[in-house]
């Protein structure tokens with residue numbers, strides 16, 4: 001893999017989340033490689049951190065545990081000494097899992113008795129106070145996340161949400177402790193351990209809090225959370241003399257080819273980005289009910305792309321308002337609707353690749369998972385940040401594909417156009 005062994009081994013429960021975390025680690029000076037699932041062969045580039053992207057957020061808990069443990073064992077074999085379980089900054093999960101269940105399994109496998117759960121990502125408006133998660137000015141359950149197609153978040157108390165997913169005791173490190181600094185946080189960890197707490201939600205309202213928390217986590221075998229809590233981790237390795245300054249900036253190879261945008265996210269931000277694109281550029285809308293009726297939607301979408309892509313990029317999307325999504329789900333069921341749309345976008349991505357498309361902007365974590373699997377992507381090099389939480393990436397193949405995998409609620413309203421510029425190598429100085 002590299003002259004030196006990787007330090008941090010990360011398991012992400014979806015693909016956009018994985019690039020979000022990888023982006024954060026790269027910004028912190030860690031050379032980072034992201035693999036799609038457990039790689040069959042070891043990537044041949046040097047890395048201080050490895051991020052394994054799973055698609056385990058919404059699968060049955062037993063399968064998520066099995067996949068996460070397999071990923072952990074592979075990371076241990078590569079020499080990683082600290083481990084990170086990355087999930088969504090909006091704590092996307094249901095009572096059936098998988099955050100609590102997977103955390104329990106990872107702790108047990110590592111022989112560890114305590115970890116934190118910190119999805120805070122202030123740069124993207126996610127803050128935690130007294131255990132309650134806010135998205136910008138709204139509590140999680142009033143932020144639009146209560147309408148998520150797969151993981152509706154209807155309770156903002158993360159202690160309660162996590163407690164429903166585990167038999168282990170869940171605790172809280174409150175903001176007043178975090179504000180006192182790393183030593184006070186570590187004391188609180190010890191006290192919580194004494195009370196039998198295995199997982200503690202940690203308050204954090206700013207990047208400064210995340211740096212402090214990161215420092216306090218230096219001795220933990222396992223850290224769990226969003227990408228924000230990774231902010232402070234590179235410094236721990238530097239302080240220990242294990243991470244050295246690297247001249248390798250977040251550089252990507254130039255990827256030539258046609259470009260498209262695929263959106264299977266129904267999140268608020270994606271809805272706004274789709275509307276912005278539609279005002280100026282061509283797009284094709286996938287109707288999930290037509291898919292369910294067996295209409296040849298994939299062929300129609302590809303035929304539409306054929307009319308445009310040699311002149312300009314197109315958007316192909318299933319993105320819809322919460323009411324429209326609910327109506328489709330009522331008719332088809334949540335899982336079937338999600339799967340039909342993901343499969344269609346995956347088939348469309350494969351068809352577009354055959355037509356010479358090499359630059360893909362993809363919106364939605366589940367959607368990105370389906371698309372990168374269809375494109376046979378095995379590992380990604382992480383490039384410059386497009387917007388907070390979303391880097392430009394390129395596959396590690398001889399003939400690379402450029403990808404921007406956008407989490408549903410990330411990115412400015414003009415994200416699609418901006419991302420296409422980045423994938424084309426037009427990065428502002």
Ligand SMILES: Nc1ncnc2c1ncn2[C@@H]1O[C@H](COP(=O)(O)OP(=O)(O)OP(=O)(O)O)[C@@H](O)[C@H]1O
Nearest residue numbers: 149265267318320338341342364365366367407408
């Ligand atoms: N019009 C629609 N009707 C029903 N389901 C849809 C529709 N559009 C998209 N979906 C499904 O909704 C789910 C959206 O999940 P996805 O993870 O891709 O986006 P997201 O949740 O916004 O992103 P993230 O997980 O990064 O926050 C997918 O399973 C997708 O297939």
Ligand SMILES: O=C(O)[C@@H](O)C(=O)CO
Nearest residue numbers: 017020088089226365407
């Ligand atoms: O943490 C986030 O919000 C994202 O990286 C993500 O996981 C959304 O799917």
